[in-house]
Amino acid sequence: MQRGGRVDGATLANLAGRDGGSGWGLKAVRDVHQGHRLITLPSGCHLTYGANDDPRLLALIDKVPSELWGAKLALQLIAQRLQGGESQFASYIAELPKGFPGIPMFFPRTALDMIDYPPCSQQVKKRCKWLYEFSTDVLAKLPGSPEDPFGGVAVDINALGWALAAVSSRAFRTRGPTHPAAMLPLIDMANHTFSPNAEVLPLEGGGGAVGLFARRAIAEGEPLLLSYGKLSNDFLFMDYGFIVEDNPYDTVQLRFDVNLLQAGALVSNVSDALGAPLDLAPRTWQLQLLAELGLVGPAANPELNIGGGGPGAEVLDGRLLAAARVMVARAESEVAGRGVERLCAVDRPLGRDNELAALRTVGGVLAFALSNFVTTLEQDKALLVGQAVAVPQPGGAGERQLQPPASEDEMLAVRFRLEKKKILSRALQRVGALSQAAAGNAELKQTAGSAAAKKGSKPSPATSKGFGSKKP
Template sequence: MRLGLRLLQERTKSDSFWWPYIANLPETFTVPIFFPGEDIKNLQYAPLLHQINKRCRFLLEFEKEVKQKLGTVPSGDHPFCGQDVHSSSLGWAMSAASSRAFRLHGEIPMLLPLVDMCNHSFSPNARIVQEGDVESPDMSVKVVAETQIDQNAAVTLNYGCYPNDFYLLDYGFVVTSNPYDQVELSYDGNLLDAASMAAGVSNPNFSTPAKWQQDILSQLNLHGEGAVLKVSLGGPDVVDGHLLAALRVLLAADPDTVGKHDLETLMSLGTKAPLGPTVEASALRTVLALCAIALQHFHTKIMDDQAVLKGEPPLTTELAVQFRLQKKLMLVDIMQNLSRRIKSLSPEKSTA
C-alpha cells in the first residue's frame, strides 16, 4: 500500500516527474473490488468472495485512518495537495500498484514504466533481467527476448504460476485453461464422510480416525493444534497431496502396510496404488465425490455460463462468469482424470 500511496501522491501533482506515466494509467481497473454487487455474486466462489470482502473492509478502515491523520496536517503540508482521499481513490492506488508492480530479486515492489505494459503468458517470449542490487543507484532492469519476436507481436512475460483467484484479484483478468487453477476446500471429517457415502465407499473412518491414523494426520498438519485445514483440488498435482495421503491412510486398515511408505509417497498421485488397488479406488472415488460436491456449490451450470458469455455481457460480468466457468471445467477435467485412473485398476479389486 505504501507504493500505492506514493502513486496517489504523485497523481495530485501536475508538475510530477511521473505525470506522463501516471496520465496513461487506467482510470478504472477490472479487479473485483470495483465490480457491481451483482457481479461479485456472479463469482459464486466463497474463498474469492472472502478475499474481496477482506480488501474492501481494509480500504474502508484505511480511509478512516488516513482522513484522521490528514485532519491534523496543515494545508501547506498536505501530502495530497489538499485533495480528498477516500476509499475509491485508495482502491485505485492499491489496484494500480498490485496490477503493475514487480518484485524481482528483492521484496520491494517497483513500478517499471513500459515494462508493465507486457501481458502475461505461461509461455512468454521475454523475461525481466535485474542487474545490480535494489538499493544500488546503478540498478537497472531490462526486458530480454527469449525467442525471435515478430514485428507488431505482443511482448509477454510470465507473471507467475498461480490460480485464477490471484490473477483476478490483483490483475483483473482470468486465464482460460489455467493449469495452475485450483478449487479450495476445507479438510473436514464430516464432509469426507458424506463424500465417501456418496461414492459408495464402505466403512469410512474419516470422522473417528484411530490413534495411529491421527499421528499420521498430525504429520500432514491436518490434525491437532495449529493444523492447517485448507486443501485443494486442481493445479499440477491434480489432488492436494495432504488430502490424498489422508484419504489413503484413513481408508487403510493395516498400520504396518502404511508404515512401509514415507509421506512423500503417500502424497503423490504419481505413485500408483501404494496401499493397494482397493484403498486407491476408494480414495479416488471419494475425491470424485468431493469434486461433485464442489460443483454443486456453483448455482449455475456450465451450459448456462457458456450461454451468458456468448451474449457479450459487460466486462465485469464476463470476468465473473468466466472465472466460475473455469473452476467448473477444471473440476470436470479432474473427475475425468480420476475416472481413468480408477478404470485402470482391475475391476475385481476396485470395489470398496
C-alpha cells in the same frame, strides 16, 4: 525518456486483441534479435519508495499490513499524483487509466455474486473492508495533522481504491518479495502470456536498473509479451482483471476437514465391511497419521489444491488422497509405517480395496465441491453464449431462471467460475482413470479398505462450502 531511460524497438499500441487480450500494450516497431534490449529503465525511473522519501509518508506506509504490499506502493502513487507537474512521474501518472475494469474489488454486487467461489469472494470482501477502514480510520484523520504527507488534501476511499488498482495491475517486485515493489513506466504496459517473447532483467553494474529484453527473435509489429509468473486465475483475476482459459497453474482450493471426506463418502455411497454407510469418525492412530500429513494439529496447513502444478502435472492433491487412504483403512497396518511421501503417491496404491474406497471418497469430495456452485459447467457455457438457464431455488422451492451476463464484469465472473469447474471435472476424470487401473491391477493385494462399521450421527457439513481461503 528523461533521467536516462531509453527505448529501442518498442512502442505503445492498441493491439485490438492480437496479444490474446484486448486494448493497449507494447509491440515491436522493427525486427529485433534475441537478447536485444528494447527498453532501458534506470532506478531513478522506477516509481517506488525508500529511505529518501518523506518520513511522514514512510510512517503511513508502515501502517499497511505486509501482505497488502500493493497498498503500500499505492500511497506513494497518491503522493506523487498530488505533486502534479512537480513530480518526476507526472507524465507517466497522467497516462494511467481513470478506471480499471475487470478488477473484482470494483465489481457491482450482481457481478460479485456471480463469482460463486468463496476463496476469491472472501478475498474481495477482505480488501474492500481494509480499504474502508484505512480510509476512515487513518486517511480521514490526516488533513491538518503533523502526520499528513499529502499537504492537507483529503484522500478518500475512491482515491485509495484507484491507486491500489493501478499498482496491483502494474507493479513489479524487481528486488524480491522483501523489498518495495515498483511501477516501471512503459515496461508495465507489456501484457501477459505463459509463453513470453520478452523478459525484464537487471542491468549489469547494479544500481537497480532494469531492461526489457527480447527472449527470442521478434518480428516487426509483434506484441511484446511478458510472463507475470506462474499464477493461478485467482491472482490474475484479483490483481489484473483477466483470466487465462485452461490455465495450467490454476487451482481449486479446498480446506481439509474430516467432515469433507465424510461428505465425499456419502456422495459416493462408500460402504464399510458390513455394507453400511461409511462412518469416518477418526481413531487415535488415524489422527496421528493426519497430523504427519500436516492436515490436523497446531502446525497444520489444511489448504489443499486441485490442479495448479503446471503443464502435464498431477491434478489431484496427494495429501487429499493420502487422507482418504488413512480414513477408509479398516486396520492401522494398512497405512502405518508407509511415510508421508508414500501415502501421498497418487499413482502407487496401497491395496486394491483401500485404493478403490479412497478414490471413491475423493471423487465424492470433488463432486460435492462441484455441487456447491449454483450452476453446472454446461449451464455456464450456455450463459456465456447468451442462453438463460434454470437452477433450483434454495430450499427446494422450485426453479428460477438465470439470465446471461449483462456486462463485461458479469461475463468475466462466469468465465472465472467456469474454469474452476473444468479443473474439478478433470480431477474427476483422473479419479475414474485411477479407479479403473486399480480395479484391473491383479498384483494389488486384496486388503480390506473399509473402516469397521461405526454407528453415529451424520457429521455437520464442511464449512465455506468445502472451499479453502485464497490470499493473493
